[in-house]
Amino acid sequence: MMKYIDGFRNPAVAAEFVRRIASQGRELAARSRVVHIMEVCGSHTMAIGRYGIRTLLPENAILISGPGCPVCVTDPGYLDAAVALAMRGVTVVTFGDMVRVPGSTTNLAACRAAGGDVRVCYSPSLALDLAKADPNREVVFLAVGFETTIAPVVSLVEDARREGVRNLSLLTAFKRVPPALRALAADPELKIDAFLCPAHVSAVIGANAYETFAAEYRVPCVIAGFEPLDILYGVYGILAQVLAGEARVENQYARVARPEGNLKAQERIARYLEPVDAPWRGIGVLPASGLGLRPEFVEYDAVRRFGVSVEGGRQHAGCRCGDVIKGKIRPAECALFAKACTPDNPVGPCMVSAEGTCAASFKYEVPEAEREEA
Amino acid sequence: MCLAVPMKVVELRADGKGVAELEGSRQVVDLSLVSGATVGVYVIVHAGFAIETLDQAQADETLALFEEITRAVASESQPSGIPS
Amino acid sequence: MSVERVIQLAHGGGGRLTRELIETQIVPRFGQGPLKGLPDGATLASPGGRLVFTTDSFVVQPLEFPGGNIGDLAVHGTVNDLSVCGGEPKWLSLALILEEGLRFEVLERVLNAVKRAADACGVTVATGDTKVVARGQGDGIYINTAGIGAACPEFSLGVERLREGDRVLVSGTLADHGMAVLAARQELGFGEGLRSDTAPVHRLVRAVRDLGAAVRFMRDPTRGGVATVLNEMVEDRAVGIRLCESDLPLAPATRAVAEMLGIDPLHAASEGRMILVCAPEAEAEILRRWRALPEGAGAAAMGTVSADKGRVILETLAGGHRLVDVPRGELLPRIC
Numbered sequence: 001m002m003k004y005i006d007g008f009r010n011p012a013v014a015a016e017f018v019r020r021i022a023s024q025g026r027e028l029a030a031r032s033r034v035v036h037i038m039e040v041c042g043s044h045t046m047a048i049g050r051y052g053i054r055t056l057l058p059e060n061a062i063l064i065s066g067p068g069c070p071v072c073v074t075d076p077g078y079l080d081a082a083v084a085l086a087m088r089g090v091t092v093v094t095f096g097d098m099v100r101v102p103g104s105t106t107n108l109a110a111c112r113a114a115g116g117d118v119r120v121c122y123s124p125s126l127a128l129d130l131a132k133a134d135p136n137r138e139v140v141f142l143a144v145g146f147e148t149t150i151a152p153v154v155s156l157v158e159d160a161r162r163e164g165v166r167n168l169s170l171l172t173a174f175k176r177v178p179p180a181l182r183a184l185a186a187d188p189e190l191k192i193d194a195f196l197c198p199a200h201v202s203a204v205i206g207a208n209a210y211e212t213f214a215a216e217y218r219v220p221c222v223i224a225g226f227e228p229l230d231i232l233y234g235v236y237g238i239l240a241q242v243l244a245g246e247a248r249v250e251n252q253y254a255r256v257a258r259p260e261g262n263l264k265a266q267e268r269i270a271r272y273l274e275p276v277d278a279p280w281r282g283i284g285v286l287p288a289s290g291l292g293l294r295p296e297f298v299e300y301d302a303v304r305r306f307g308v309s310v311e312g313g314r315q316h317a318g319c320r321c322g323d324v325i326k327g328k329i330r331p332a333e334c335a336l337f338a339k340a341c342t343p344d345n346p347v348g349p350c351m352v353s354a355e356g357t358c359a360a361s362f363k364y365e366v367p368e369a370e371r372e373e374a
Numbered sequence: 375m376c377l378a379v380p381m382k383v384v385e386l387r388a389d390g391k392g393v394a395e396l397e398g399s400r401q402v403v404d405l406s407l408v409s410g411a412t413v414g415v416y417v418i419v420h421a422g423f424a425i426e427t428l429d430q431a432q433a434d435e436t437l438a439l440f441e442e443i444t445r446a447v448a449s450e451s452q453p454s455g456i457p458s
Numbered sequence: 459m460s461v462e463r464v465i466q467l468a469h470g471g472g473g474r475l476t477r478e479l480i481e482t483q484i485v486p487r488f489g490q491g492p493l494k495g496l497p498d499g500a501t502l503a504s505p506g507g508r509l510v511f512t513t514d515s516f517v518v519q520p521l522e523f524p525g526g527n528i529g530d531l532a533v534h535g536t537v538n539d540l541s542v543c544g545g546e547p548k549w550l551s552l553a554l555i556l557e558e559g560l561r562f563e564v565l566e567r568v569l570n571a572v573k574r575a576a577d578a579c580g581v582t583v584a585t586g587d588t589k590v591v592a593r594g595q596g597d598g599i600y601i602n603t604a605g606i607g608a609a610c611p612e613f614s615l616g617v618e619r620l621r622e623g624d625r626v627l628v629s630g631t632l633a634d635h636g637m638a639v640l641a642a643r644q645e646l647g648f649g650e651g652l653r654s655d656t657a658p659v660h661r662l663v664r665a666v667r668d669l670g671a672a673v674r675f676m677r678d679p680t681r682g683g684v685a686t687v688l689n690e691m692v693e694d695r696a697v698g699i700r701l702c703e704s705d706l707p708l709a710p711a712t713r714a715v716a717e718m719l720g721i722d723p724l725h726a727a728s729e730g731r732m733i734l735v736c737a738p739e740a741e742a743e744i745l746r747r748w749r750a751l752p753e754g755a756g757a758a759a760m761g762t763v764s765a766d767k768g769r770v771i772l773e774t775l776a777g778g779h780r781l782v783d784v785p786r787g788e789l790l791p792r793i794c
Contacts, residue, residue, distance in 0.1 A: 002396070002397060003437075004380045004416065004428060004430075004433055005379060005380065007433075007437045007440075008437075010440065010444075012444050013440045013441075013443060013444050016443050016444045017443070043378075095421075122421065122422060123404075123421050123422025123423070124421060124422070125404070125422055148378075148420055148425060149420065149421060151407055151423070151425065152404070152407070152420065152421045152422065152423035152425070153421075155404065155406065155407075155423070199378075200378055200418065200420060200425060200426075203418065203425060203426040204425060204426075226378075229440060233440075252436075254429065254432050254436075255428055255429050255430075255432040255433040255436060256418055256426050256428055256429070257426075258426075262407065262408070262425065262426055264406075264407050264408065264409060265407045265425065268407065
């Protein structure tokens with residue numbers, strides 16, 4: 001049963017990919033080329049850390065973490081609104097990693113300790129269960145995520161309508177990955193040669209979704225899974241394209257991501273949500289990069305229902321999460337990293353989110369000063 | 375959070391949900407976002423929902439490809455990609 | 459409809475009901491030996507030589523889980539702390555804080571587990587105490603056990619004895635207890651087949667007494683798992699530890715639940731395992747002796763003491779390496 005997990009962690013195959021990538025590295029060196037590969041998925045960030053993938057690559061094949069963590073790209077004002085709701089007596093239901101993300105002055109964990117009703121869930125259906133169990137209780141779900149998460153969360157609205165639940169709403173901060181890719185590829189400050197595309201976002205939106213992007217910006221886009229062999233195979237495929245002067249979409253995760261994606265999920269998303277302009281921490285407002293509830297579903301929108309604002313939040317002075325999120329700097333290049341900002345005492349979301357770039361680096365990477373080449 | 379491991383559907387329930395299993399651990403999963411998730415099919419589970427089915431044939435093909443790679447004699451001059 | 463027998467506040471009041479509780483629950487199970495006659499304190503025959511003394515409190519939720527209950531943990535936890543300090547366990551104290559409304563049948567199962575475990579370990583419950591708190595002020599049962607053991611002169615344990623090349627051994631599969639308890643808190647059926655590994659390790663320690671000179675250090679990986687124990691060993695030291703991911707012993711069911719919950723097994727508790735760091739020449743013999751005991755069947759060598767100053771590093775399945783940090787945040791509350 002673990003065949004489809006262990007099979008993609010086979011050490012012998014990994015060693016062979018590492019050997020081939022080293023060979024590609026030598027060829028790149030002969031052409032004086034350095035290749036920057038960006039991944040935009042928190043699960044890739046964590047998998048790369050967990051398996052020590054960077055320690056296996058040649059120096060001229062560089063993996064950069066981009067805005068792959070939906071919690072991290074959310075503005076601090078969103079957390080402030082969530083805290084305000086909880087302190088007003090609303091039951092706030094959230095995925096676990098939001099709980100210690102700093103808002104402007106406090107976080108949901110502190111709010112919970114002070115008596116706020118904050119519930120951590122694995123599945124958003126907890127919010128529906130709580131709303132049904134007590135119709136007098138207002139329940140808000142913190143609806144943050146990329147396409148993989150959006151379809152399950154929006155099912156809450158579908159179920160609530162069908163079952164006549166009137167006391168459930170969403171505080172939305174949904175984001176779409178393709179507009180972010182365009183912004184990153186177009187950014188003159190960054191120098192991205194290729195993208196390692198997210199596995200399960202791609203399963204939802206489809207491998208074809210990257211075609212025009214790859215062609216327009218002339219960047220290889222390889223869709224890869226999260227297991228170590230997936231990632232190594234992904235890097236191998238990218239370097240092969242670069243060496244051959246190609247820039248196409250390559251779906252290496254065809255076992256899950258279909259060319260057209262998951263039509264049922266796309267349809268459910270489109271039924272309840274429409275594109276809206278959305279702010280991305282570190283990048284700015286990107287047109288049509290977010291998804292908000294369609295006007296006919298306004299009663300499920302917590303911002304309108306409660307009159308809270310998700311804007312106006314402040315981030316901590318010295319926090320460079322925005323630059324880390326964009327891939328402009330590595331975590332170690334932030335002056336606060338591992339000093340004033342640690343997982344126990346996070347200054348910004350990148351250090352505390354389960355998928356945050358700084359969290360992954362702190363947790364998994366031997367500090368640069370201590371490294372010696374193995 | 376993309377904590378998505380492939381799990382096998384072992385039971386379909388009357389309420390439209392399913393039960394998926396991995397090494398004996400079972401979990402109730404919402405199947406409304408996928409088609410063709412019958413008993414024996416593997417699904418990718420995220421936040422209590424199946425977000426896609428696993429194409430086993432495709433998965434086996436990829437694993438076979440990897441097998442092939444370790445067996446092939448790799449020469450230093452091999453420059454570009456393997457057939458996809 | 460019958461009223462279930464439950465603990466009432468008066469059971470802790472010091473009067474008739476308290477007496478009845480002691481006479482029906484404590485005396486039959488533990489009333490021989492130092493507890494006979496219920497003195498306020500136990501007078502014990504000193505074993506001579508040095509003593510090892512430890513204490514631990516147990517607040518696990520749920521109280522009963524696949525593979526055991528809080529009573530098992532309360533005995534094994536303290537027996538194991540004594541053992542890994544190089545002590546031969548002899549006596550335990552048993553302090554209970556009971557919540558009003560606790561069903562007697564639960565209390566009886568817990569106390570039966572304490573007795574069974576104590577007898578199996580050859581330790582005597584020598585003294586104890588019982589208190590009752592009002593409903594809502596305690597989660598069913600909290601237990602504290604303190605333990606006294608006789609220090610084995612063969613061991614001279616200390617992290618300063620760790621040398622590059624020393625081997626890091628573990629007596630069985632990792633994280634079974636932590637995953638079993640976490641799974642028990644999820645919906646029904648989650649974690650089927652998972653059982654806590656709660657067990658004593660004193661016989662594993664006894665089995666290597668005559669190799670004591672080669673044993674540098676021992677610990678049991680409870681809260682915070684192997685990662686916490688190993689990091690504590692090398693913190694601020696000139697050595698570190700390198701673990702090999704493919705050598706980590708893991709039961710398939712435990713591994714599956716860890717994957718599903720996104721938890722690193724190195725961060726999850728065991729309650730019946732021990733870690734031992736030894737000189738490399740002793741590795742084979744220690745593993746052989748451990749594997750000859752049921753509680754050591756899954757024993758394995760996980761890694762080596764290295765030159766990575768103060769760090770614990772994992773060589774991954776992919777062939778790379780990464781840090782093994784201590785767990786952060788409240789990932790696994792009330793696990794033991």
